[in-house]
Amino acid sequence: MAVLEVCISSDNLAQMTANIESVYQAGAQRIELCSVMAQDGLTPELDAVVLARKAFKDRRGLMVMIRPRAGDFHYDESDICLMLRQIKQVADAGADGVVLGALNKSNSAIAISTMKRLMSLCQRLNLEVGFHRAFDAVTDRKLALGQLIKLKIDRVLTSGTKWGDSTSALSGIRTLVNIITLAQQHIEVVIAGSVNPLNARTIFDNVIQLNAKLSFHSYSSVLTNGEINQDTVKALLKID
Numbered sequence: 001m002a003v004l005e006v007c008i009s010s011d012n013l014a015q016m017t018a019n020i021e022s023v024y025q026a027g028a029q030r031i032e033l034c035s036v037m038a039q040d041g042l043t044p045e046l047d048a049v050v051l052a053r054k055a056f057k058d059r060r061g062l063m064v065m066i067r068p069r070a071g072d073f074h075y076d077e078s079d080i081c082l083m084l085r086q087i088k089q090v091a092d093a094g095a096d097g098v099v100l101g102a103l104n105k106s107n108s109a110i111a112i113s114t115m116k117r118l119m120s121l122c123q124r125l126n127l128e129v130g131f132h133r134a135f136d137a138v139t140d141r142k143l144a145l146g147q148l149i150k151l152k153i154d155r156v157l158t159s160g161t162k163w164g165d166s167t168s169a170l171s172g173i174r175t176l177v178n179i180i181t182l183a184q185q186h187i188e189v190v191i192a193g194s195v196n197p198l199n200a201r202t203i204f205d206n207v208i209q210l211n212a213k214l215s216f217h218s219y220s221s222v223l224t225n226g227e228i229n230q231d232t233v234k235a236l237l238k239i240d
Contacts, residue, residue, distance in 0.1 A: 159193025
């Protein structure tokens, strides 16, 4: 069965709690908790993380977005210090891992020195780490993937399309195949971008033979009027 990560908005705490409980009951293995999804996801408030931990019970899979502001992924020292504080805070609140990313302003490559600082703290706190879709904004995906593997990042989130494109992961299938081939068993590739049961089936059929660590990430496709549609979550989980 497919490994599924569901993105959950924290902006309405009552709705967030109900959605997490619904996702938990449906059997999703992970959630990614974010605020302000209209700006592609920012770090949620701590009270949301605490409530999310309770709603996701003892399942190890509560991933929390660490993104201090909207816009690009080029962070100055004040941004980095804030990210370090946020990582410590969400760990104390019960997160199992974080999702983050940083790029160099000069060339949109992985900001190695910044990532080393963030990773050092995450490793001390025993947090899983995913690199978010800043990966789709890099200029050289092959180089970036190798760097993330060396940094011992657990997962990388990608649609195989350029960051900012409104197309689905199905449109990026050729690039996804290349990324997954390079990743092998070294790093898990989390396939994102308007993932639904229909296109996930097609994507899975194209990549299953590549013998890699894979999972799907879905947000809007599993929602109906802001509420989790358990049937859609279950359909995604049945893909094999």
